[in-house]
Amino acid sequence: MNASTVSEFILVGIPFLYDLHKIFFVIGLFMYIIAILGNGFILVIVAIEPKLQTPMYIFLSNLAFLEICYTTTVVPKLLQTLIKTRTTICFHCCMAQNFFHFTFGGTELLILTVMSFDRYLAICKPLQYPMIMTRNVCFQLSLATWYLSLIVIFFQCLLVWRMPFCASNVVDHFFCDAAPMFSLACTDTYLSELLGLLSALLIVILTLMFTTVSYICIISTIMRIPSAKGRKKAFSTCTSHLIVVSILYGALMAMYVRPNLQSSSRFTRVLAVLNTVLTPMLNPFIYTIRNTEVKVAVRNAIHKRRQLLNEDFFK
Template identity: 75%
Template sequence: MKEINSSTVTEFILLGIPFLHDLHRVFFVVGLFMYLTTIMGNGFILVIVAIEPRLQTPMYIFLSNLAFLEICYTTAVVPKLLQTLIKTRTTICFLCCMIQGFFHFILGTTELFILTAMAFDRYLAICKPLQYPMIMTTHVCIQMSLATWYSSFIIIFFQSLVVWRLPFCGSNIVDHFYCDIGPVLSLACADTRLIESLGLLSSVLIIIMTLILTVVSYIFIITTILRIPSSAGRKKAFSTCTSHLIVVSILYGANIFMYVRPNVHSSSRLTRVVAILNTVLTPMLNPFIYTIRNSEVKEAIRSVIHKKRLLKEGF
């Protein structure tokens, strides 16, 4: 490995979570369980939406996009995190590090766009119920879903190109459990202030603007719900929005703390704890948050079970 200042870095060393080292094996078991739960929970959403016609509506198309994204998002980061918990020296090749960082940010950006699209969908469904079927058709929903992926790719790709072209010729120790932008930029043998400024600007625009759009949508939604005369109607309307608001609160809180600040180089204990919340905990909770109180999903599950029973009895 080349670590001297005159050489070019060909691989990085991930420090992982050096504090609480005695508990690393426990964290590994818990992390592996959470990762497998994330894959199975989000995979369940994909399967149930695909096989149950009543769930093939715009709301669940967006939710399927979110579930697929969460599977990819955790897979980009968590396996390497688990490796840092059981190995004292975890390396990652230069290209692998760049690719990991690229996917981390493109998937994270797409998630914010999808959550904003879901908020707009709920706004139309609750505030414009008569126009909703004409506006939010399946075709429009698919186009919006694809637009979230296209726009994220364009935004992150060109910023990533700048980072990929930076010279790395000094230390190769990344003070994190994945190739986050701050710890990686701190290792570059070049002035990164312009890149940091552009990154901060894009973070503010993406995170804050999507948050504003989501909050405005929910202000209209809550105002409309409060006008519903029956308590049962208000309860039903709120139940379709509560889960989305929980996810939005957790995700935006973590992203604002990590990226909407001038000094992204800092990798304190709190930063890593918030990163774990963002990359491990939230993707695992999403399937439960969106399905455990969802009567439509419960009905779809009962329908699938009933169909299976009928097929067995038929044979």
């Protein structure tokens, strides 16, 4: 049973930019709406367009759904801290936010890794690709990312849940992140911090290594394609994924892959804001703005909609 005497926590937010909070609230709300609409658009267009129901877009739909969940776990409370001088969150809500934030984040990294494996098979093993990456395999891989992330994060968060918080209840962050929670515990947090570091190494470092190896093989295969047009076409299918991976892993390694998680700074808090607001907003644009297949699918969907409206009009 939890020994904590704290019933709620106070979220500090971003106090070092207090004079700009109203401006940041408007910008943050706009970015959050765009993130929801953009990722929601990916879910809808893949669902209604049969030509996009391929492994790559099935995984992309998973990523879009995760982005919606991930940003919704944190951003509404972040926006509240920008317009209220005292933002509280109940103990159980704080623990739930901590759990879901890391679960969705971990699943997102695993999905990105599966997407790199999908690109590896498509480019390096094109003849075997249709036989290996079937629809059933896609769903199994997608479910596996959820299961693995849930298992890894559950045991880490269980230790945080059972920590006694009997001193201050002021969380020096805009959400219930691991580092500020450790600093509030009135017990030795060495085991919890060690497990947190191991979880970060397991999910962040191993998935990054797997993705890196996949892309070394992909680039090696692309460079052996004789025609420049063929190389450009092959590499264009990976560009969006590479950009997203670079942005996400860069921020995560700066925030979580370090020995002392309690050593927070303004820099890491800014990175957390970018990771929870900016990246989910940019991802739909990165994956769709130069994607010919998506543009064709949108035109087809609009055309079908117009045909249905015309048929209803003339009935």
